[in-house]
Amino acid sequence: MTRSAFSLSYLSDRRLAAHALSPMPAWLWRIDGSRVLWANPTAAAIFNAPSPAALATRDFAAAHPAAAQIARLAETLPVGGTPRLERLRGFGAGVGVALTCLCSRVTLEDNKAAILVVATERAGPALSLPERVRRLLIGGKKPAAAFSADGELIEASAGAHEFLGSARDLISLGAQQLAKDASQNGHAEGRIAEAEVRIDRLGAGPTVVLLATFSAVPAQVQEPPQRRLPLRFVWRIDTDGIFTIPSDAFVRLAGSATARILGKPWPQVAQALGFADGPVSQALATRETWNGVSVQWPVEAEDEPLIIEMSGLPVRGPDSTFGGYRGFGVCRDLDRLAALEAKRAKTAERA
Numbered sequence: 001m002t003r004s005a006f007s008l009s010y011l012s013d014r015r016l017a018a019h020a021l022s023p024m025p026a027w028l029w030r031i032d033g034s035r036v037l038w039a040n041p042t043a044a045a046i047f048n049a050p051s052p053a054a055l056a057t058r059d060f061a062a063a064h065p066a067a068a069q070i071a072r073l074a075e076t077l078p079v080g081g082t083p084r085l086e087r088l089r090g091f092g093a094g095v096g097v098a099l100t101c102l103c104s105r106v107t108l109e110d111n112k113a114a115i116l117v118v119a120t121e122r123a124g125p126a127l128s129l130p131e132r133v134r135r136l137l138i139g140g141k142k143p144a145a146a147f148s149a150d151g152e153l154i155e156a157s158a159g160a161h162e163f164l165g166s167a168r169d170l171i172s173l174g175a176q177q178l179a180k181d182a183s184q185n186g187h188a189e190g191r192i193a194e195a196e197v198r199i200d201r202l203g204a205g206p207t208v209v210l211l212a213t214f215s216a217v218p219a220q221v222q223e224p225p226q227r228r229l230p231l232r233f234v235w236r237i238d239t240d241g242i243f244t245i246p247s248d249a250f251v252r253l254a255g256s257a258t259a260r261i262l263g264k265p266w267p268q269v270a271q272a273l274g275f276a277d278g279p280v281s282q283a284l285a286t287r288e289t290w291n292g293v294s295v296q297w298p299v300e301a302e303d304e305p306l307i308i309e310m311s312g313l314p315v316r317g318p319d320s321t322f323g324g325y326r327g328f329g330v331c332r333d334l335d336r337l338a339a340l341e342a343k344r345a346k347t348a349e350r351a
Contacts, residue, residue, distance in 0.1 A: 009142070010038040011200050011211060014186050015106065015116065020202040021132050021209055025092060025099075025124055028106075029115040033070030034060055037114055041135035046092035046124040053139030065090040070115050077105035079113065085120070092123035099123050129207060130154060136211075143214040146202075151179055154209065163195045163214040170210070171328045172234040172247055175199065179210055191217070193229065230332045235310075237284070237325040243269045250329070253340055255300020273298060280310055287322050289313050297329075299340065306331050306340075 010028065011017050016038055019026035025043035027036050036043075039052045047066075049055035060067035069088050077084060087098035102118045127135070133146045133155045143159035151170035167173040174192045181188035182199035189198045195214045202209045233247035243266050245251055251259050261269045266284065270276045275295060283290040290312050296305035312327035331337060 011202060012187060012198070013109070017186070017200055017202050018204055019118055020136065020211075021129065021207050022203065023127070023132075024119045024122055026116070026118045029070045029117065031074045031105075031113045031115060032062075033064075033067035033074070033115075034062070036060075041132040042124045042127055043092075043119075044135065045127065051135045051138035070117070073103055073115055074105065074113075077103060077115065079105050080107065081105065083116075083118070088117070091117075091119070093121075129209075133209060145212050145214075147179070147210045147212065149183070149208045149210065151176065151210070160212075160214060163193075163197075166246070166248060168246075169234065170212075171326075172232070173212075174229070174232045175212065176328070182210055183208075230330050230334070231337050232328055232330050234326070234328050236327075237266055239323050241265045241267075241324070253299070253337070253344065254297060254306070257298060257300050283312060284325060287314050297331075302340075304336075306336065307333055 011020055016026070016028060020040050022040055023042055025046055026040050027043045028038040029035070030037055036047070036055050036058070039047075039049075039055050041052060044050070044052045044055040047055055047058070049058065062068065062071070066088070069090070073086065081104065083102040083104040086101055086103045088101055088103075089096070089098050091099040091101065093099035100120045102120060104116050106114055106116050108114055137144055137146065137155055137157045140157055141159075143157055143163055145156035145160040145164060146154045147170055148154055153164070153168045156164060164173065170176050170179045175190075175197060178188045178190050178192075178197065178199050182201050187198065187200045189196070191197070194217050196217060197215075198213050200211045200213075202211050231250060231253070233245055233250035235243065235245045235247075237243050242263060244262055245258070251262070257272070261272050266281075267276070270278070270281050273295075275281055278295060279293045280295055283293050293310045295308050295310060297308045298305050308329045308331050310327060310329045312325045315323040315326055317323045
């Protein structure tokens with residue numbers, strides 16, 4: 001594993017994940033001060049590195065002021081002891097100015113020792129949260145994407161796009177349960193479509209971000225082409241009541257009748273789908289969160305509808321005004337989905 005890839009992997013350590021996007025710098029140094037094993041974006045910028053991955057590739061000479069101070073700390077910090085306040089020079093506080101930091105000697109998962117340095121005051125450039133997220137992902141070898149606490153995509157590495165497809169949030173990615181587990185427990189792992197995904201909670205308070213890292217399922221254990229997972233899709237109703245479904249896969253499966261209703265006000269959509277007096281319209285009228293409402297969604301050229309479970313979350317503006325809905329639908333009838341997909345594929349071949 002390259003140093004840059006290894007730097008990103010350290011974020012599975014909760015001690016580091018808490019500082020990953022902090023505006024205050026934090027570094028994890030090799031015990032002899034010769035390398036920075038991990039740093040947050042602000043800390044990397046202090047040493048003129050464009051990203052934590054870039055800083056992880058750099059070697060520090062023993063005579064370097066920062067490296068020399070780390071080596072001296074390693075001689076006196078107790079293993080696993082309470083972090084100790086130290087004033088360190090050359091760590092971004094300015095020429096001749098010392099930066100107050102909490103320093104501790106920690107043991108990593110591979111049982112190797114390292115020095116964790118966390119500033120207690122701001123230093124280095126003032127980077128916005130989106131910029132810190134962007135720098136966090138630069139140069140990482142493992143496909144990764146960062147999402148807000150609400151599940152909206154913030155930034156993705158180049159290699160992550162093949163896993164994301166058209167998804168721009170964790171709901172449409174089919175990872176909402178993993179995201180919930182990661183938010184509560186710090187991390188979660190599972191499979192979505194043809195990929196293994198790990199989600200780690202980074203930061204704290206208003207800077208919480210969910211980092212998803214992806215890896216392809218090995219070819220020998222990949223699922224056969226027949227569907228083995230439920231079909232999920234995202235839907236939205238904006239402030240003007242306009243209904244949309246960004247998920248192309250569901251629209252293609254349901255057919256032209258569904259495609260024709262997109263971009264129309266909800267009352268017209270409900271009438272066309274047969275939902276006018278049904279549970280979805282009733283749930284929308286509450287302007288509250290609702291889950292697991294089952295509906296029969298009509299399918300083009302089919303007598304039998306698809307059974308869809310729908311859930312909705314009201315969108316609130318800055319002043320808490322109602323701004324429409326966003327939600328998702330799930331079809332769990334795998335046999336029916338597989339049959340419809342096969343039928344649509346044959347139709348496309350004949351066209």
